[in-house]
Amino acid sequence: TAALTLALFRQGAFDTANVIGGCAAVVPTSIGVWIGQKSRNAMSPEMFRRIFLVGLLCIGLHMARGLLYGRSMSLPPFKVTICGIPELPQHCAGGVSHVLSIIDTHEPRPSALDSYSGIEHELIRFDDVVAEYPGFEACTPAHIEKVLAFGERVHARPDGHVLVHCHAGVSRSTASMSLILAQALPDRPAAAILDEVLRIRPQTWPNLRIL
Numbered sequence: 001t002a003a004l005t006l007a008l009f010r011q012g013a014f015d016t017a018n019v020i021g022g023c024a025a026v027v028p029t030s031i032g033v034w035i036g037q038k039s040r041n042a043m044s045p046e047m048f049r050r051i052f053l054v055g056l057l058c059i060g061l062h063m064a065r066g067l068l069y070g071r072s073m074s075l076p077p078f079k080v081t082i083c084g085i086p087e088l089p090q091h092c093a094g095g096v097s098h099v100l101s102i103i104d105t106h107e108p109r110p111s112a113l114d115s116y117s118g119i120e121h122e123l124i125r126f127d128d129v130v131a132e133y134p135g136f137e138a139c140t141p142a143h144i145e146k147v148l149a150f151g152e153r154v155h156a157r158p159d160g161h162v163l164v165h166c167h168a169g170v171s172r173s174t175a176s177m178s179l180i181l182a183q184a185l186p187d188r189p190a191a192a193i194l195d196e197v198l199r200i201r202p203q204t205w206p207n208l209r210i211l
Contacts (some may be wrong), residue, residue: 077159078157078162081162084166085169094161096161099162100162101123105127109123128207144210155184171207175211179211
């Protein structure tokens with residue numbers, strides 16, 4: 001819990017709206033716990049066990065349905081890579097055709113990009129925050145427009161290989177790739193898009209302001 005709290009704080013998640021929303025969510029959560037305890041005391045252990053197992057079965061069937069539905073949908077026609085700046089040298093020989101760099105406002109252009117030849121490169125600068133803070137530049141609609149314009153150019157080359165990176169390949173890059181995939185696959189549900197990003201980049205923690 002402490003590690004999660006620290007991570008959320010570093011991501012700038014503790015703005016006024018999120019704090020108020022989180023505190024407000026405690027009320028229905030507490031009510032749900034109270035109802036659960038009352039229900040548990042009102043029935044026999046065997047009946048509670050049956051209801052519990054049926055509930056787990058329903059959840060499992062729902063997850064399986066979503067997984068099968070996601071697999072039945074077409075994947076993007078282009079190859080996708082998400083990484084951080086330290087990993088850029090690993091992909092320069094991977095046939096990358098498009099690179100989207102999202103880095104901090106005052107961060108220099110990664111020198112590893114010099115090893116990528118013949119690519120279409122888009123460099124966008126904003127900081128990894130989810131709200132406006134003094135000394136930081138948060139993502140704006142103008143930045144999103146640039147990401148989507150880049151995505152349109154990627155779609156124009158179905159055999160391409162798009163690489164999106166930020167500083168660590170965890171937050172801004174994964175959120176931006178989610179937008180690009182959603183743009184390429186408009187009939188695919190948001191959950192399936194995020195599942196695909198998570199499959200590509202298991203350490204995904206998308207920047208909520210971008211989403």
